Amino acid sequence: LICAMFACIPDRQRTLRELEVGKTIRKMDLDAGNLLESYSDSVSQYSWVIKHGAEDYKTGKYYGDRPPLVLDPFLYPTLETFITESRKNLNPVEGNNKLFVNNVGHPMTRQQLYFIVAKATYDATGRRMNPHLIRDSIVTHLRNSNASEKEHEALALYMGHSLEMQKSSYDRRTHEQKVAPAIKLIKSIIDSSWTR
Secondary structure, rough: HHHHHHHHHHOHHHHHHHEEEEOOEEEEEOOOOOOOOOOOOOOOOEEEEEEOOOOOOOOOOHOOOOEEEEEOHHHHHHHHHHHHHHHOOOOOOOOOOEEEEEOOOOOOOOHHHHHHHHHHHHHHHHHOOOOOHHHHHHHHHHHHOOOHHHHHHHHHHHOOOOHHHHHHHHHHOHHHHHHHHHHHHHHHHHHHHOOO
């Protein structure tokens, strides 16, 4: 579930560790466009979303409230089963509303989440990844694609940082990969000039 959530929303590991059922992870009524008060509220069309106020995430003081971060519908049955059944088996300590708790019911630590992601990615791919590397990989993949500048900007905002931060901290392309479009552009200019 944790890895699937990172795949849907390439956010900081802190985001997942600090999710609170009914506060920062909630159902949203798609027909009315508003957040539901309880995860058990029933509506015909809904999405599970992560919703942060400025105080709920690392760069909130710069960017304010975030738009709802929508989880993919394929996760809904698993998420709902986890909230209503599996999480209870971990015996969360009283007052702990964090979505993810450790095996003694306390909020999951940074190291525990890191280990879960590293083990799951290694088991699935033979390569260890961590939450930050997942963010890097998504940005690098997008930078290697034909995505528009608007799409890059949208992903940066979705990830809770600026386009400049996305370029400087998360783009792991080599220098050769970064300049390849310029080389291709110059070659096309030369080719079109010489064919006249």
